[in-house]
Amino acid sequence: AQKVTQAQTEISVVEKEDVTLDCVYETRDTTYYLFWYKQPPSGELVFLIRRNSFDEQNEISGRYSWNFQKSTSSFNFTITASQVVDSAVYFCALSEPFGGGYNKLIFGAGTRLAVHP
Amino acid sequence: EAQVTQNPRYLITVTGKKLTVTCSQNMNHEYMSWYRQDPGLGLRQIYYSMNVEVTDKGDVPEGYKVSRKEKRNFPLILESPSPNQTSLYFCASSLWGRDTQYFGPGTRLTVL
Numbered sequence: 001a002q003k004v005t006q007a008q009t010e011i012s013v014v015e016k017e018d019v020t021l022d023c024v025y026e027t028r029d030t031t032y033y034l035f036w037y038k039q040p041p042s043g044e045l046v047f048l049i050r051r052n053s054f055d056e057q058n059e060i061s062g063r064y065s066w067n068f069q070k071s072t073s074s075f076n077f078t079i080t081a082s083q084v085v086d087s088a089v090y091f092c093a094l095s096e097p098f099g100g101g102y103n104k105l106i107f108g109a110g111t112r113l114a115v116h117p
Numbered sequence: 118e119a120q121v122t123q124n125p126r127y128l129i130t131v132t133g134k135k136l137t138v139t140c141s142q143n144m145n146h147e148y149m150s151w152y153r154q155d156p157g158l159g160l161r162q163i164y165y166s167m168n169v170e171v172t173d174k175g176d177v178p179e180g181y182k183v184s185r186k187e188k189r190n191f192p193l194i195l196e197s198p199s200p201n202q203t204s205l206y207f208c209a210s211s212l213w214g215r216d217t218q219y220f221g222p223g224t225r226l227t228v229l
Binding site: 004033035037043044045047050091093095104105107108109110 | 150152157158159160161162165175176205207209215217218219220221222223225
């Protein structure tokens with residue numbers, strides 16, 4: 001069965017520190033997608049990134065970077081020089097493939113990141 | 118502006134009183150879905166719809182109903198709400214089944 005584990009429930013850092021959020025997934029499928037979403041205190045879910053299982057290239061977007069390693073079934077998210085505005089709950093998710101256009105996201109439990117001034 | 122909207126954003130109700138949470142998207146997306154978010158559990162899928170008149174159960178469908186009469190709308194119906202349905206609900210849509218899902222702002226429901 002598909003599963004996403006975010007072992008870090010809460011992380012607290014001081015501004016400008018680098019922080020890595022871990023995500024480990026389980027799937028028997030060879031084709032799948034991985035996602036990160038951000039949920040700020042206001043509650044909405046903001047899409048950050050999607051990665052397909054055939055693309056292991058790491059990605060960088062400003063202060064955000066993602067490290068995808070199929071060998072360890074991990075898709076970790078690093079924030080460089082964290083800022084107070086990064087304080088949020090971050091969810092990692094796996095898209096469970098199915099026939100006919102079905103699309104279910106399997107979410108991890110989330111990691112709450114608190115960045116203090 | 119491309120968006121998914123939900124109404125109401127906040128709702129407090131009592132056990133057994135039927136309610137509907139509306140969801141609408143303006144992106145002409147085929148796929149729509151409902152999730153509930155509970156502490157420590159992340160988000161879990163309730164129902165989904167691949168197109169008009171095509172709906173199916175997700176992981177936690179008990180106590181919920183949906184309909185998809187129009188492409189843009191996907192209401193969530195609780196015919197007899199119970200306290201264990203107190204949760205944060207999200208509607209999501211995507212262009213097609215494997216595409217990125219975009220979420221509405223959420224509806225916080227409290228059932229007393």
